[in-house]
Amino acid sequence: MPDMNRGDLVMGIVGAGLMGRGIAQVAILGGLRVRLCDARPGAAAEAGAEIGATLSMLVGKGRLAREAADAALARLAAVEGLAQLAGCHVVVEAIVENLEAKRALFERLEAVVGDGCLLATNTSSLPVTAIAAACRVPQRVAGLHFFSPVPLMKVVEVIDGALTDPAVGDALAALARRLGHTPVRAQDTPGFIVNHAGRGYLTEALRVLGEGIAEPAQIDRILRASASFRLGPFELLDLTGLDVSCPVMETIYHQYYEEPRYRPSPLLRQRLAAGLLGRKSGRGFYAYADGRAQLPEAPPVPPASPLPLWVGSPECGARENLLRRLQAGGAHLDSGARPSPESVCIVLPIGRDASSTAVDEGLDPARTVAVDPLFLDLHATLMCTPLTAPAARDAVWAALAADGTAVSAIRDSAGFVAQRVVAMIVNIGCDIAQQRIATPQDIDRAVTLGLGYPLGPLALGDALGGATVLAILDALQAFYRDPRYRPSPWLTRRARLGVSLLTPEP
Ligand SMILES: NC(=O)c1ccc[n+]([C@@H]2O[C@H](COP(=O)([O-])OP(=O)(O)OC[C@H]3O[C@@H](n4cnc5c(N)ncnc54)[C@H](O)[C@@H]3O)[C@@H](O)[C@H]2O)c1
Structure with missing residues (x-):
C-alpha cells in the first residue's frame, strides 16, 4: 500500500x-x-x-x-x-x-x-x-x-x-x-452520505408545496429563519438547476427501489419540461432579473385586534413561553379553564394539523389558530383550519408580530413546515446510521461540510429532542398513512432510551 x-x-x-x-x-x-x-x-x-x-x-x-x-x-x-x-x-x-x-x-x-x-x-x-x-x-x-x-x-x-x-x-x-x-x-450505496442525506430537505419542501400548504417564498423564509438554513429549499433548487437536481432525486429514489422517503414530486418533471430550470434559465421557483430573485412582498401585519386570546394544548412545553410573549406584547389574554365564546383559541400541535387538534381539544374550529411551538423564538408560523375566520387568524398574527417577530401564515398542515422538513432530515440521517453506511459522526460531518447545514441531521435531532422528532413522524404517518414518514429504528430506539441520536451501536 x-x-x-x-x-x-x-x-x-x-x-x-x-x-x-x-x-x-x-x-x-x-x-x-x-x-x-x-x-x-x-x-x-x-x-x-x-x-x-x-x-x-x-x-x-x-x-x-x-x-x-x-x-x-x-x-x-x-x-x-x-x-x-x-x-x-x-x-x-x-x-x-x-x-x-x-x-x-x-x-x-x-x-x-x-x-x-x-x-x-x-x-x-x-x-x-x-x-x-x-x-x-x-x-x-x-x-x-x-x-x-x-x-x-x-x-x-x-x-x-x-x-x-x-x-x-x-x-x-x-x-x-x-x-x-x-x-x-x-x-x-446510492448517494453515499451527502446526496443521500440531502433528500429530506428538498423532497419534503416540495411535498409541502405540492400539497398547497405554502408558497416557495414562504417555505424558504420559514426554513431559513426557523432552522438557520443558509438557503431555502427553493432557492437551492433554483441555484442548482432542475436539470441537475431532478435526475439526482429520481436516480436515488429508483436506486433504493422506490423508497417512499425519497419519492420526488411530480412538480419537477412538469417544471423541467417547461424550461423552468432556475437561475440559469431566468425563471425557476422564482423569476430572476439581472441575476437577482424577484421576491414577492411579505404580506403586511394585520392591525391589533381586541379579540381575547385563549391558549390550549396544556401539555405543550412551549405554552408558558407563548403566554409570556403574548402578555409582553400587550395581547388581551383569556385565562379561563375553557375559552370564552368570543375568544380565539390558540393550539400548539406537534406533527399534527390545526383541524385535528381543534377537534381533539374540543375547540371551535372557526376560532382555532395553530402556532408552531418548536421554533417560536426564531420565527412564528401559524396555520388555520379550513373553517377559521380570518379575524381570528389576524388577531393571533398581530399579537405574535407585536414584538417584531416575523410571522408566516400557512394553510393547514400536519407538522407545519419546519417540523416536518426537519423531522425528515433527521429521520433520513438516522437511517443512514442504521444502515451502517457511515458512522454517526461522519454523517454529521459530511452534511455540515457538504451541504452547509447548521447542524448535521443527528445533532439537529438532538437539538429538538429525539422523542419530539419521533412524535412528529408518528403523527405524520398516522395522518397521511404513508410509509414515507415511518421512523427509522435508529431514531425510535434512541428516542425511547432517551439518549443522543449520535449514540453508536457496537
Ligand atoms: N460537477 C460537479 O459538481 C461534480 C461534483 C462531484 C463529482 N462529480 C463527478 O466528477 C466527474 C467529472 O465531472 P466534471 O463536472 O468535472 O465533468 P466535466 O464535463 O467538466 O469534465 C469531464 C472531463 O472528462 C473528459 N473525458 C470524458 N471522457 C473521457 C475519457 N474516457 N477519458 C479521459 N477523459 C475523458 C472530458 O473531455 C472532460 O474534460 C463525474 O463523474 C461527475 O459525476 C462532479
Missing part, C-alpha cells in the same frame, strides 16, 4: 474538466506530483493554464506566496495519453459520469499502472462496486468523491465498494487529509 504522505507521491488524474482541475489544484498545493490527462487533445494543457491563472490570482490577493505557487505548478504535468500514468501511486478518475466509459477507462488503466497503484473514482452517482468489478484487482478501487468547487468544499467522501480492501480506503482518507480536506467514510 503506497504511503500517501511520502514526499514523492505521484497522482494521476484522468479527466481535466471542472472536477479534475480542482483536484489537481489541491493536490499540487498539497505537495503531490500530478499528471493530468484527458481524452480531448489539449484539454489537460488548457486545464494546467487555468490552474496557473487561479494560483496567480491567489498570489495577487495575498492568499498564496509566489514561491509556493511556482513550486506547485512545477509539480503539475499535463500529459497526453494514459501510458504516461505508468508509475503513479494513485490515479483519480474524473471523466464523464457514465458507467461504461468509467469501466472501460479502469480496464485500460490497469494495463498501464502497477498492481500497487490505487484507483479512485470521483463518481457522484454510479456504484463504485460496478466500476471496480471490471478490474483485474478490484480490491484497490474505491470512491474518492470531491465536491465542487474542490478547493473550497473541504469534505471528501471515501467510498468502500463491496470488493474494496479497507486499507485502500484508509490510504485515501490519509490522502484527503494531506490535501487539506476532511475525509468521511461511506459504504457504496
Whole structure:
C-alpha cells in the first residue's frame, strides 16, 4: 500500500474538466506530483493554464506566496495519453459520469499502472462496486468523491465498494487529509452520505408545496429563519438547476427501489419540461432579473385586534413561553379553564394539523389558530383550519408580530413546515446510521461540510429532542398513512432510551 504522505507521491488524474482541475489544484498545493490527462487533445494543457491563472490570482490577493505557487505548478504535468500514468501511486478518475466509459477507462488503466497503484473514482452517482468489478484487482478501487468547487468544499467522501480492501480506503482518507480536506467514510450505496442525506430537505419542501400548504417564498423564509438554513429549499433548487437536481432525486429514489422517503414530486418533471430550470434559465421557483430573485412582498401585519386570546394544548412545553410573549406584547389574554365564546383559541400541535387538534381539544374550529411551538423564538408560523375566520387568524398574527417577530401564515398542515422538513432530515440521517453506511459522526460531518447545514441531521435531532422528532413522524404517518414518514429504528430506539441520536451501536 503506497504511503500517501511520502514526499514523492505521484497522482494521476484522468479527466481535466471542472472536477479534475480542482483536484489537481489541491493536490499540487498539497505537495503531490500530478499528471493530468484527458481524452480531448489539449484539454489537460488548457486545464494546467487555468490552474496557473487561479494560483496567480491567489498570489495577487495575498492568499498564496509566489514561491509556493511556482513550486506547485512545477509539480503539475499535463500529459497526453494514459501510458504516461505508468508509475503513479494513485490515479483519480474524473471523466464523464457514465458507467461504461468509467469501466472501460479502469480496464485500460490497469494495463498501464502497477498492481500497487490505487484507483479512485470521483463518481457522484454510479456504484463504485460496478466500476471496480471490471478490474483485474478490484480490491484497490474505491470512491474518492470531491465536491465542487474542490478547493473550497473541504469534505471528501471515501467510498468502500463491496470488493474494496479497507486499507485502500484508509490510504485515501490519509490522502484527503494531506490535501487539506476532511475525509468521511461511506459504504457504496446510492448517494453515499451527502446526496443521500440531502433528500429530506428538498423532497419534503416540495411535498409541502405540492400539497398547497405554502408558497416557495414562504417555505424558504420559514426554513431559513426557523432552522438557520443558509438557503431555502427553493432557492437551492433554483441555484442548482432542475436539470441537475431532478435526475439526482429520481436516480436515488429508483436506486433504493422506490423508497417512499425519497419519492420526488411530480412538480419537477412538469417544471423541467417547461424550461423552468432556475437561475440559469431566468425563471425557476422564482423569476430572476439581472441575476437577482424577484421576491414577492411579505404580506403586511394585520392591525391589533381586541379579540381575547385563549391558549390550549396544556401539555405543550412551549405554552408558558407563548403566554409570556403574548402578555409582553400587550395581547388581551383569556385565562379561563375553557375559552370564552368570543375568544380565539390558540393550539400548539406537534406533527399534527390545526383541524385535528381543534377537534381533539374540543375547540371551535372557526376560532382555532395553530402556532408552531418548536421554533417560536426564531420565527412564528401559524396555520388555520379550513373553517377559521380570518379575524381570528389576524388577531393571533398581530399579537405574535407585536414584538417584531416575523410571522408566516400557512394553510393547514400536519407538522407545519419546519417540523416536518426537519423531522425528515433527521429521520433520513438516522437511517443512514442504521444502515451502517457511515458512522454517526461522519454523517454529521459530511452534511455540515457538504451541504452547509447548521447542524448535521443527528445533532439537529438532538437539538429538538429525539422523542419530539419521533412524535412528529408518528403523527405524520398516522395522518397521511404513508410509509414515507415511518421512523427509522435508529431514531425510535434512541428516542425511547432517551439518549443522543449520535449514540453508536457496537
Ligand atoms: N460537477 C460537479 O459538481 C461534480 C461534483 C462531484 C463529482 N462529480 C463527478 O466528477 C466527474 C467529472 O465531472 P466534471 O463536472 O468535472 O465533468 P466535466 O464535463 O467538466 O469534465 C469531464 C472531463 O472528462 C473528459 N473525458 C470524458 N471522457 C473521457 C475519457 N474516457 N477519458 C479521459 N477523459 C475523458 C472530458 O473531455 C472532460 O474534460 C463525474 O463523474 C461527475 O459525476 C462532479
